[in-house]
Amino acid sequence: MTDLYRIRPADVWVQARDDYLSGLSAETVCRRHDLGLSAFRRRARKFGWRRSDQVEPDLCATDLSLYDDIQLEEQIQTARLRFVQALEIGKAIEASRWRRLWLDLREAADILHTEFYAGMSSEEIADSRGADTSDETEDEAMLLGPPASSTALLSAPPAPALQAPGMYTNLHPEKLPAPDPVGTDPSAISARPGP
Incomplete structure (x- = not known):
C-alpha cells in the first residue's frame, strides 16, 4: 500500500x-x-525562500545614534x-x-587621556575635570571611621581557630573522643575515661 498524496493548505x-527564514533547519521545519x-x-527554490536568496541587510544603514551617550569609561x-x-x-x-x-x-582610554591632557599640569587637569575630584572610595572610607592602631591590633587576643571536622568523622561517631572542655582544671580532664 502506498502513502497518500498530501496537499497542505497555504x-x-x-x-x-x-x-525556515527565522533560522530553523529545513528538516526541523518539515517535521x-x-x-x-x-x-x-x-x-x-521556486519561491526564493532559500537563505542564499535573501538580501543581506546593509550594516551601514543601521542607525547607531542610540549608542552616542555611552561613554568610554562605561564601556571599560x-x-x-x-x-x-x-x-x-x-x-x-x-x-x-x-x-x-x-x-x-x-x-585606548590611556592614549586618549595622554593626548587630551598633553602639556597640562596636574592642577590644570584637576580644574578641567571639574570641582568634584574626590574619589568615592575616600568618601566611603571616611564613613568607616579612623583605622585601628597597630598596637591595638597586636595586643588583642587572637581569634579562636575554627576546627573543621575531618573527612572521616561521621563514619564511626561512637569511637570519636569527646571534645576537650575549655576552662576546666587538669584533674577533671585526666579523670575522664579513655576510649
Whole structure:
C-alpha cells in the first residue's frame, strides 16, 4: 500500500517559510509542519525562500545614534564586569575575549587621556575635570571611621581557630573522643575515661 498524496493548505506553507527564514533547519521545519523535505526544498527554490536568496541587510544603514551617550569609561566597566562574570561561570575562552577587550579599551582610554591632557599640569587637569575630584572610595572610607592602631591590633587576643571536622568523622561517631572542655582544671580532664 502506498502513502497518500498530501496537499497542505497555504497557511501551513507560509508558517513553514517563516520558521525556515527565522533560522530553523529545513528538516526541523518539515517535521514540525508534517511536510516532505523534497517538496519543501523544491518550493523554497521556486519561491526564493532559500537563505542564499535573501538580501543581506546593509550594516551601514543601521542607525547607531542610540549608542552616542555611552561613554568610554562605561564601556571599560562593562567589559571588566563581563570578564569577571565569564570567569566566575567558568567560561575561559569567553573570559579571555572580554579581558582582551577590557585591556584594549583601557589602553585606548590611556592614549586618549595622554593626548587630551598633553602639556597640562596636574592642577590644570584637576580644574578641567571639574570641582568634584574626590574619589568615592575616600568618601566611603571616611564613613568607616579612623583605622585601628597597630598596637591595638597586636595586643588583642587572637581569634579562636575554627576546627573543621575531618573527612572521616561521621563514619564511626561512637569511637570519636569527646571534645576537650575549655576552662576546666587538669584533674577533671585526666579523670575522664579513655576510649
